[in-house]
Amino acid sequence: MRLLVEIVIIAAVIFFGWNTPFKDWTAQAKWTINSAFDSLGGALQKNQDQSVRRYEARPGRSATPPR
Numbered sequence: 001m002r003l004l005v006e007i008v009i010i011a012a013v014i015f016f017g018w019n020t021p022f023k024d025w026t027a028q029a030k031w032t033i034n035s036a037f038d039s040l041g042g043a044l045q046k047n048q049d050q051s052v053r054r055y056e057a058r059p060g061r062s063a064t065p066p067r
Contacts, residue, residue, distance in 0.1 A: 016025070 016022075
């Protein structure tokens with residue numbers, strides 16, 4: 001059974017990579033994910049609540065936490 005599953009997975013990898021290189025698949029997936037997050041982030045920033053307290057770095061301290 002495990003051998004059959006491995007053969008099916010290998011066949012699927014060969015099938016998807018036969019006509020279109022995996023480099024093109026990854027570029028398309030990256031573009032789709034980035035555009036989705038960019039559109040989501042723009043909508044989240046549109047209506048910010050001004051009453052929410054924003055934390056700022058204290059004088060004499062770095063803005064990044066220590067490691």
